[in-house]
Amino acid sequence: MDSLLSRVLVTGGAGFIGSNFVHFTVRQKPGVKCIVLDKLTYAGNPDNLAGLTDDQCQLVVGDICDARLVDDLVADVDAVVHFAAESHNDNSIADPAPFVRTNVEGTFTLLEACRRHGVRFHHISTDEVYGDLALDDPTRFTEETPYKPSSPYSSTKASSDMLVRAWHRTYGVQATISNCSNNYGPRQHIEKFIPRQITNILCGIRPKLYGDGRNVRDWIHVDDHNAAVWTILEHGRIGETYLIGADGEQGNIDVLRAILQCMGKEADDFDWVRDRPGHDRRYAIDSTKLRTELAWHPEHTDFARGLRQTIDWYRQNEAWWRPLKEAVEAKYAKAGQ
Ligand code: NAD
Ligand code: DAU
Numbered sequence: 001m002d003s004l005l006s007r008v009l010v011t012g013g014a015g016f017i018g019s020n021f022v023h024f025t026v027r028q029k030p031g032v033k034c035i036v037l038d039k040l041t042y043a044g045n046p047d048n049l050a051g052l053t054d055d056q057c058q059l060v061v062g063d064i065c066d067a068r069l070v071d072d073l074v075a076d077v078d079a080v081v082h083f084a085a086e087s088h089n090d091n092s093i094a095d096p097a098p099f100v101r102t103n104v105e106g107t108f109t110l111l112e113a114c115r116r117h118g119v120r121f122h123h124i125s126t127d128e129v130y131g132d133l134a135l136d137d138p139t140r141f142t143e144e145t146p147y148k149p150s151s152p153y154s155s156t157k158a159s160s161d162m163l164v165r166a167w168h169r170t171y172g173v174q175a176t177i178s179n180c181s182n183n184y185g186p187r188q189h190i191e192k193f194i195p196r197q198i199t200n201i202l203c204g205i206r207p208k209l210y211g212d213g214r215n216v217r218d219w220i221h222v223d224d225h226n227a228a229v230w231t232i233l234e235h236g237r238i239g240e241t242y243l244i245g246a247d248g249e250q251g252n253i254d255v256l257r258a259i260l261q262c263m264g265k266e267a268d269d270f271d272w273v274r275d276r277p278g279h280d281r282r283y284a285i286d287s288t289k290l291r292t293e294l295a296w297h298p299e300h301t302d303f304a305r306g307l308r309q310t311i312d313w314y315r316q317n318e319a320w321w322r323p324l325k326e327a328v329e330a331k332y333a334k335a336g337q
Pocket of ligand 2: 087088089090125126127128180181182183191192193194196208209210211215216217252276283
């Protein structure tokens with residue numbers, strides 16, 4: 001369907017979800033050009049945008065904390081979709097400083113530019129701002145759940161959400177926020193749980209499971225997340241928050257056993273490793289508001305199928321992840337994980 005938006009600034013568009021957003025936009029929103037602003041940290045890869053034409057996507061390498069650059073870019077677009085962040089909990093525990101800078105100061109810099117130029121802003125956030133739930137808690141997170149972040153990562157994301165709310169209320173910035181659960185799919189950095197285990201097996205390394213392995217995450221395919229983002233961008237009510245989730249709760253040990261089975265390994269062919277400090281027990285999203293108000297529904301609800309496709313992607317794209325593997329595993333080994 002044609003969009004009323006023709007130029008969208010996608011921050012973090014060379015990372016996992018942002019690059020999938022750009023590809024989704026090219027497939028589903030003809031006529032929309034994505035201007036990607038990405039610093040190309042360890043998590044950003046220009047190859048994630050390979051094959052796109054200049055009419056579909058332009059990559060600007062730069063920092064969202066660079067106020068002058070951000071101002072120039074925001075002045076020339078219809079909307080900003082803000083994915084850029086330091087995104088990995090384990091890294092935030094080892095060194096929180098870049099998380100505060102990028103996630104808080106970077107969001108502030110973008111909001112100020114949107115305020116000056118009257119540009120629509122959509123903020124990509126996480127369910128982790130709500131803290132965690134007990135395994136036997138019958139409730140799930142809703143838009144009304146109080147904020148209670150646990151990690152340096154989630155506390156900086158919570159801070160950025162608060163800035164967006166304040167900039168909307170005080171200055172009238174045309175903003176929306178979405179808080180999504182754990183994404184999986186192609187091009188996810190191999191520091192994250194699912195791609196780490198897949199690439200471990202491909203390299204002959206035993207997968208690593210934290211703690212007792214009973215922590216629960218609520219998995220959603222990255223394309224379902226991005227479809228929801230477009231729905232909110234085009235039809236969401238300004239000033240509102242929407243939770244995005246696909247009823248995909250799974251224990252970590254069950255996800256790992258599914259990967260092992262799919263890749264022809266025994267169910268106990270993995271190592272138990274040191275738990276993450278402050279490890280959130282369970283996340284679970286109630287996405288009723290998004291489904292009833294904006295008629296969004298997830299399409300990729302067969303997790304086993306999505307996992308098989310993701311495994312195939314890592315099998316077929318070894319050149320993409322192989323150069324990163326040694327350093328990622330050396331860092332984990334140092335932390336006892
Ligand atoms: P990612 O780490 O794969 O990608 C982040 C991208 O941001 C990279 O391309 C990186 O180079 C870029 N970046 C980092 N700092 C920057 C800076 N200062 N200036 C410009 N670019 C910078 O992350 P992801 O998993 O794709 O997550 C994207 C967003 O979605 C984040 O805001 C994250 O909090 C949120 N989110 C992620 C998940 C998930 O499961 N991965 C779930 C919910 C929300
Ligand atoms: O809930 C949304 C969040 O999901 C996003 O905001 C974050 O950006 C994203 O990284 C993700 O956070 P998690 O901490 O849940 O994801 P991660 O892939 O790091 O870990 C998923 C679970 O697997 C978690 O319980 C820790 C566990 N784990 C992780 C790794 C890397 C392991 O057991 N072994 C591992 O090797």
